[in-house]
Amino acid sequence: MLGFAFRRLLTAIPVVLIAVTACFFILRLAPGGPFDQERALPPDILANLRAHYELDLPLYQQYLNYLWRLLQGDLGPSFVTKDYTVGEQIAIGLPYTLTVGGLAFLLAVVIGVAAGIYGALYQNKGLDYVIAAALMIGLVVPNFLVAPILQLVFGVQLAWLPVGGWGDGSWPFLVLPVFVLAFPHAARISRLMRGSMIEVLNSNFIKTARAKGIGARRTVLRHALKPALTPVVSYLGPAAGYLLTGSIVVEEIFGIPGIGRYFIQAALNRDYGMVLGTVVFYMLLIVLLNLLVDLAYALLDPRVRAR
Amino acid sequence: MTSASSSAPLLELTGYSIRFATPDGEVQAVSGLDLTLAEGETLAIVGESGSGKSQCFNGMFGLLARNGRTEGQARLAGADLLALSPKALDAVRGRDMAMVFQDPMTALNPALKIKRQLSETLEVHQGLSRREAEAKSLAMLKRVGIPEAERRMNQYPHELSGGMRQRVVIAMALLCRPKLIVADEPTTALDVTIQAQILELFRELGQEMRTALVLITHDLGVVAGVADRVAVMYAGRIVEEAGVDALFDAPAHPYAAALLASIPRIDRDGGSVEAIPGRPPNLIHPPSGCPFHPRCRFADERCVAERPPLEPVAREGHAIDAGRRVACWHPFAAARAGSAAAAPTPEAVLHG
Amino acid sequence: MTLYVDKREALEPFAKHEADAVQGKPRSLTRDAMRRLFSNKAAVVSLVVFVLIVGTALILPPFLPYDYETPDWAAFSAPPSVESGHYFGTDQNGRDLLARTLYGTQVSLLVALIATTVSVVVGVLYGAVSGFVGGRVDAAMMRFVDVMYALPYILFVILLMVIFGRNVYLLFAAIGLLEWLTMARIVRGQTLSLKEREFVEAARASGVSTFPIILRHIVPNLVGPVVIFASLTIPEIIVTESFLSYLGFGVQEPLTSLGTLISEGADVLEVMPWLLLFPGATLVALLLSLAFIGDGLRDAFDPKDR
Numbered sequence: 001m002l003g004f005a006f007r008r009l010l011t012a013i014p015v016v017l018i019a020v021t022a023c024f025f026i027l028r029l030a031p032g033g034p035f036d037q038e039r040a041l042p043p044d045i046l047a048n049l050r051a052h053y054e055l056d057l058p059l060y061q062q063y064l065n066y067l068w069r070l071l072q073g074d075l076g077p078s079f080v081t082k083d084y085t086v087g088e089q090i091a092i093g094l095p096y097t098l099t100v101g102g103l104a105f106l107l108a109v110v111i112g113v114a115a116g117i118y119g120a121l122y123q124n125k126g127l128d129y130v131i132a133a134a135l136m137i138g139l140v141v142p143n144f145l146v147a148p149i150l151q152l153v154f155g156v157q158l159a160w161l162p163v164g165g166w167g168d169g170s171w172p173f174l175v176l177p178v179f180v181l182a183f184p185h186a187a188r189i190s191r192l193m194r195g196s197m198i199e200v201l202n203s204n205f206i207k208t209a210r211a212k213g214i215g216a217r218r219t220v221l222r223h224a225l226k227p228a229l230t231p232v233v234s235y236l237g238p239a240a241g242y243l244l245t246g247s248i249v250v251e252e253i254f255g256i257p258g259i260g261r262y263f264i265q266a267a268l269n270r271d272y273g274m275v276l277g278t279v280v281f282y283m284l285l286i287v288l289l290n291l292l293v294d295l296a297y298a299l300l301d302p303r304v305r306a307r
Numbered sequence: 308m309t310s311a312s313s314s315a316p317l318l319e320l321t322g323y324s325i326r327f328a329t330p331d332g333e334v335q336a337v338s339g340l341d342l343t344l345a346e347g348e349t350l351a352i353v354g355e356s357g358s359g360k361s362q363c364f365n366g367m368f369g370l371l372a373r374n375g376r377t378e379g380q381a382r383l384a385g386a387d388l389l390a391l392s393p394k395a396l397d398a399v400r401g402r403d404m405a406m407v408f409q410d411p412m413t414a415l416n417p418a419l420k421i422k423r424q425l426s427e428t429l430e431v432h433q434g435l436s437r438r439e440a441e442a443k444s445l446a447m448l449k450r451v452g453i454p455e456a457e458r459r460m461n462q463y464p465h466e467l468s469g470g471m472r473q474r475v476v477i478a479m480a481l482l483c484r485p486k487l488i489v490a491d492e493p494t495t496a497l498d499v500t501i502q503a504q505i506l507e508l509f510r511e512l513g514q515e516m517r518t519a520l521v522l523i524t525h526d527l528g529v530v531a532g533v534a535d536r537v538a539v540m541y542a543g544r545i546v547e548e549a550g551v552d553a554l555f556d557a558p559a560h561p562y563a564a565a566l567l568a569s570i571p572r573i574d575r576d577g578g579s580v581e582a583i584p585g586r587p588p589n590l591i592h593p594p595s596g597c598p599f600h601p602r603c604r605f606a607d608e609r610c611v612a613e614r615p616p617l618e619p620v621a622r623e624g625h626a627i628d629a630g631r632r633v634a635c636w637h638p639f640a641a642a643r644a645g646s647a648a649a650a651p652t653p654e655a656v657l658h659g
Numbered sequence: 660m661t662l663y664v665d666k667r668e669a670l671e672p673f674a675k676h677e678a679d680a681v682q683g684k685p686r687s688l689t690r691d692a693m694r695r696l697f698s699n700k701a702a703v704v705s706l707v708v709f710v711l712i713v714g715t716a717l718i719l720p721p722f723l724p725y726d727y728e729t730p731d732w733a734a735f736s737a738p739p740s741v742e743s744g745h746y747f748g749t750d751q752n753g754r755d756l757l758a759r760t761l762y763g764t765q766v767s768l769l770v771a772l773i774a775t776t777v778s779v780v781v782g783v784l785y786g787a788v789s790g791f792v793g794g795r796v797d798a799a800m801m802r803f804v805d806v807m808y809a810l811p812y813i814l815f816v817i818l819l820m821v822i823f824g825r826n827v828y829l830l831f832a833a834i835g836l837l838e839w840l841t842m843a844r845i846v847r848g849q850t851l852s853l854k855e856r857e858f859v860e861a862a863r864a865s866g867v868s869t870f871p872i873i874l875r876h877i878v879p880n881l882v883g884p885v886v887i888f889a890s891l892t893i894p895e896i897i898v899t900e901s902f903l904s905y906l907g908f909g910v911q912e913p914l915t916s917l918g919t920l921i922s923e924g925a926d927v928l929e930v931m932p933w934l935l936l937f938p939g940a941t942l943v944a945l946l947l948s949l950a951f952i953g954d955g956l957r958d959a960f961d962p963k964d965r
Contacts, residue, residue: 014806015806015809015810018803018806019806019810022815023818026815026818026819026822027818027821027822123373139950140894140943140946140947140950141943141946142898142901142902142942142946144901144902144905144918144921144922144925145921145935145939145942145943147925148924148925148928148935149928149935149939151928152928152929152932156929203413204408204410204413204414205413205414205415205416205417207370207408207414208406208408208414208415208416208476208479209416210368210369210370210400211368211370211400211401211405211406211408212400212401212405212427212428212431212479213396213397213398213399213400213401213402213428213431213432214397214401214427214428214431215394215397215431216393216397218427218431222419222427223416223419226418226419227416227417227418241811242811244811245811245813245814248813248906249902249905249906252906253925263817264906267817267820267821267908268907268908270821272821275817275818275821279814279817279818282811282814283810283811283814286809286810286811287809290809300418301417301418302417302418302463302465303417303463303465
């Protein structure tokens with residue numbers, strides 16, 4: 001198991017390297033420098049600025065310097081906000097993003113797995129269609145359309161929940177953003193779960209288990225659940241990535257001060273340093289989450305470990 | 308063990324039918340089967356795929372697909388399995404009767420260790436603790452001839468060979484010492500040498516444990532050394548039922564004769580194998596009269612018009628054999644006809 | 660009804676499927692697929708809805724009493740009404756919402772079309788080169804595709820946005836550059852299987868350059884995958900566009916798009932709900948119909964069913 005983890009870690013390194021390199025060069029090669037869109041600066045100040053951010057160095061030198069600092073955990077400076085580095089801003093926003101994202105992840109998995117198992121066990125019966133229709137909406141309707149409608153209904157008309165903001169971080173503030181973020185993924189997970197559960201329930205080893213007379217409950221929970229979960233688990237890596245990036249728009253809609261909002265602001269302000277730092281951070285986080293999911297996958301399926 | 312209860316059969320199927328609702332119509336997979344099995348007896352059910360031989364026992368075990376329905380009665384030691392609630396059926400499955408499936412590669416759960424899959428049966432049916440159950444499971448693994456059984460217990464199915472896995476499946480079936488084991492094509496997916504070993508294992512266990520065995524197979528060659536009796540199924544019905552020697556000696560039904568002729572043999576010069584012409588019948592719109600008539604070279608008008616009942620028949624020059632029933636208007640026609648005259652003896656088949 | 664969880668899953672069979680023989684076959688295959696598609700009720704209804712929306716968006720605007728950018732001084736923030744001719748109502752600036760919605764639909768579709776075209780072209784070329792050259796180059800190129808799959812697309816989109824933000828059409832051409840991965844895998848699979856065919860061998864033996872031959876022979880085999888790919892990519896891009904416009908990055912005034920309209924509508928949902936509901940409903944109708952069409956197409960062309 002430890003060897004497996006180590007091998008996966010090794011294969012993640014090129015992914016990270018390519019991602020960081022791509023981000024770095026896309027932004028550095030962008031037409032126009034980071035300070036172009038501000039009022040024309042006096043040449044000497046501009047030169048100072050460029051020197052301060054090492055933009056006067058040859059490109060490869062900038063790249064190597066960036067990589068070197070990244071290795072030490074430094075995500076680089078913001079070009080606009082002078083008071084905080086990228087790392088500091090992320091440190092401020094991360095707890096909010098992780099709270100919303102983590103809860104949404106749990107909710108998506110719980111709803112998705114439960115709905116999927118239900119759908120597989122009661123195929124093509126009334127409630128299965130109702131669930132399918134609800135999840136279909138989740139799959140197709142984008143969250144920036146669902147969110148305002150939910151805000152109107154639950155926040156304004158019924159006034160059950162706050163329309164947005166973080167408040168004291170108590171659950172009423174979390175309900176809508178977490179739900180909006182989780183819903184499409186609950187839909188995807190339930191589709192995966194339903195399909196794989198149906199497949200597993202039709203498999204021979206389930207027939208063996210049923211023939212042993214160990215009971216329907218035990219058959220589903222002990223025998224079918226684990227193998228049926230494998231496609232779901234392999235989706236969780238990408239799902240964690242989608243949730244993280246999906247939280248960008250959810251944080252914006254609900255006014256949650258997470259890293260997604262900083263990211264949007266930085267992009268709108270063309271704060272190249274902040275954009276680069278945030279994207280790199282997101283990538284690292286996503287690669288890390290994928291790695292964790294791979295390990296979970298290996299725990300579920302003994303055949304994977306051998307490879 | 309035999310004398311007291313021998314009056315009532317262990318398993319008794321009466322008017323047993325299985326139907327599947329499909330978009331194209333209703334499939335009559337098994338039609339009005341009557342069959343009995345005594346304690347400790349080994350019965351082979353033989354037929355082509357689609358003859359209903361597997362579905363017959365899947366239905367008894369409550370393992371039919373969602374669109375399947377059973378009718379009639381299937382009594383195991385007096386209790387009608389078809390009338391049991393799912394819970395009551397679960398109390399019987401695995402304890403009083405067990406099943407060994409065709410493909411050992413897929414019959415075991417890939418995600419669970421061997422010991423879990425074995426011992427849970429004992430935990431559920433006999434209320435044993437995990438430790439007791441694992442000890443008994445280990446003993447059973449050794450009994451079915453698995454080397455290094457202690458190590459195997461902690462392995463996953465993918466780490467075992469096909470023959471080894473089939474032994475595990477057999478051990479699993481035997482754990483609760485059931486009165487009846489149904490083995491559905493237990494050797495089909497295995498190499499020839501392994502096949503012989505597994506059949507040998509069945510024979511030993513049958514003698515040792517006095518367990519009744521139903522051996523479902525499409526291969527009459529498998530039957531010869533193991534079974535006491537044979538029931539040949541075609542299109543969801545039994546067309547011939549006989550003692551194994553009597554059947555191999557002279558098959559009464561043309562289909563049984565054709566199956567026998569399709570076994571590769573060494574005692575026949577040339578060793579040619581006769582394939583059965585035609586295709587298995589459509590079970591949504593079965594043929595009129597005798598279902599085998601479109602493929603039977605002895606068929607006449609009566610066979611087309613009227614379905615023959617399954618009843619005892621006499622062979623010329625022999626007394627009526629009470630244990631032998633045939634559903635044919637022209638029994639022993641094949642035996643009289645030239646080509647299939649030299650039916651193989653069970654021994655020849657076994658060693659061939 | 661099986662909506663596919665993602666595009667990659669939906670198209671994966673095509674990447675593994677062998678290319679068909681070339682002479683004459685593709686046409687009959689397409690006809691066969693069409694027959695299957697038209698026996699799928701959900702897909703047919705969706706096709707009608709889709710054609711209706713697109714047709715209306717393209718044809719109707721000149722016949723409307725109002726255009727999408729001129730304010731009607733008599734009707735600011737007016738709710739939908741038949742008498743005034745503002746069937747969908749107007750916005751705060753007195754602009755007719757029906758005209759704006761139709762115009763926004765046009766822009767959204769155009770943007771999606773650009774990105775999809777770019778991604779198909781890039782995917783075909785990348786996949787064909789990778790499959791044709793083979794060996795280590797192929798392995799490296801496909802490894803790159805795998806890495807790209809692992810990275811979140813929307814982050815790259817925002818990066819591109821920072822760079823191309825001033826020109827929407829250029830931005831979406833760039834987004835097309837991110838969408839080609841699945842297409843490349845399909846084309847590579849087909850190229851690999853074609854490379855071994857006799858006529859390619861023969862061409863090679865007679866000294867003709869084989870790459871154009873392969874490219875020419877792959878194209879008919881790509882009808883199915885490309886159509887499905889497009890039907891799954893167009894909604895994806897429409898959502899991406901809406902997402903960016905919603906965040907304030909995408910389409911800027913005086914241009915408008917469904918996403919921009921939704922974003923504007925969301926701000927005033929309490930007082931002028933129609934500003935969100937009409938563009939929102941249009942977007943949902945587009946996405947739903949495309950989802951069912953894509954699904955029906957996938958089933959119709961499924962190489963496993965042949």
